[in-house]
Amino acid sequence: MAALSALLRDARGQHAMVRHEAAEALGAIAGADGEGGGGGGVDGGNEDAEARRGAEAAAAAAAPAAAAAPSAAAAAAAGAVEASCRALLREHLGDACPEVRETCELALARIEHVERERERRRRERAEAESNNGDGNGAGAAVSAARAAAPSAAPPAAPSPSFQESPYFSVDPTPALPSTTPLPELEALLMDPSRPMFERYQALFALRNRGGADSVRALCAALRGGGGGGGGGCSSALLRHEVAYVLGQMQHAASAAALRESLADPHEHPMVRHEAAEALGAVADGGAGDGETAAECRRALERGARDAEPIVAESCAVALDVAEAGGEFEYADLGESAK
Numbered sequence: 001m002a003a004l005s006a007l008l009r010d011a012r013g014q015h016a017m018v019r020h021e022a023a024e025a026l027g028a029i030a031g032a033d034g035e036g037g038g039g040g041g042v043d044g045g046n047e048d049a050e051a052r053r054g055a056e057a058a059a060a061a062a063a064p065a066a067a068a069a070p071s072a073a074a075a076a077a078a079g080a081v082e083a084s085c086r087a088l089l090r091e092h093l094g095d096a097c098p099e100v101r102e103t104c105e106l107a108l109a110r111i112e113h114v115e116r117e118r119e120r121r122r123r124e125r126a127e128a129e130s131n132n133g134d135g136n137g138a139g140a141a142v143s144a145a146r147a148a149a150p151s152a153a154p155p156a157a158p159s160p161s162f163q164e165s166p167y168f169s170v171d172p173t174p175a176l177p178s179t180t181p182l183p184e185l186e187a188l189l190m191d192p193s194r195p196m197f198e199r200y201q202a203l204f205a206l207r208n209r210g211g212a213d214s215v216r217a218l219c220a221a222l223r224g225g226g227g228g229g230g231g232g233c234s235s236a237l238l239r240h241e242v243a244y245v246l247g248q249m250q251h252a253a254s255a256a257a258l259r260e261s262l263a264d265p266h267e268h269p270m271v272r273h274e275a276a277e278a279l280g281a282v283a284d285g286g287a288g289d290g291e292t293a294a295e296c297r298r299a300l301e302r303g304a305r306d307a308e309p310i311v312a313e314s315c316a317v318a319l320d321v322a323e324a325g326g327e328f329e330y331a332d333l334g335e336s337a338k
Contacts, residue, residue: 280318
């Protein structure tokens with residue numbers, strides 16, 4: 001934990017991709033050290049100075065810093081609901097960098113969701129213990145007090161309004177039920193007027209639903225976001241999460257859209273980074289046929305020579321994992337370990 005926090009504090013370091021991944025790891029760990037480390041990355045200082053010039057700078061030399069900042073913001077929310085994190089996230093709701101601003105919006109919405117779910121579980125436990133108690137006021141009061149203590153209470157079932165992730169990943173939002181009609185999920189994902197939290201819920205519902213139709217919808221969101229003009233999501237933050245999800249799914253039908261995203265010099269490097277890792281996962285997962293896997297590897301080999309460091313490094317890592325016969329663990333389904 002201390003080592004991950006130290007990586008984030010090294011704002012003058014040369015490896016933005018490493019800081020980006022460290023911030024994501026802190027958010028997944030969701031411990032006390034992650035709160036401080038994540039907050040330092042959001043506040044940025046020297047790390048975020050270039051990214052704060054705006055969208056144009058974020059697409060050029062500023063982008064490596066912008067790639068680390070969103071993960072740091074998510075880490076600040078995933079680890080705690082304390083006032084210091086909340087105040088920091090609110091401070092950056094007006095940030096000049098869209099990716100930072102949108103992630104802080106998402107993180108604050110996640111904090112509110114966690115608090116609502118915690119209160120719902122507390123009430124359900126209190127009611128259950130009261131119903132199973134001795135019926136007198138003192139017994140009910142003791143049961144309610146026990147239910148209010150998180151360390152003493154057993155875990156409760158998730159809300160029926162959401163669906164647990166089948167993957168080994170800590171998602172920034174819960175997924176909507178995968179039984180939600182596909183057209184509704186597609187419309188919500190692509191609607192820029194809806195809160196980012198809701199759009200992420202649709203995104204993860206499409207992932208959990210799986211299949212070619214869900215992959216097609218996700219690829220449509222990814223395409224054209226940079227300079228292609230293909231009608232994809234206008235948010236680079238959302239496109240980067242779409243690429244991540246496609247990597248989890250490892251569906252051969254996503255390979256073409258991921259290759260286009262990786263090769264687009266106008267696309268945000270944060271999105272290209274995720275597209276690179278996703279291509280590695282698609283190739284590693286079999287990709288349906290040998291030729292598709294080979295095309296993924298050739299795209300990564302070209303990307304490893306890209307002028308943008310975070311893209312080149314991401315491609316090199318993806319190739320190293322694939323060539324070493326390793327696995328992209330974030331793409332594993334939970335039941336695969338049983």
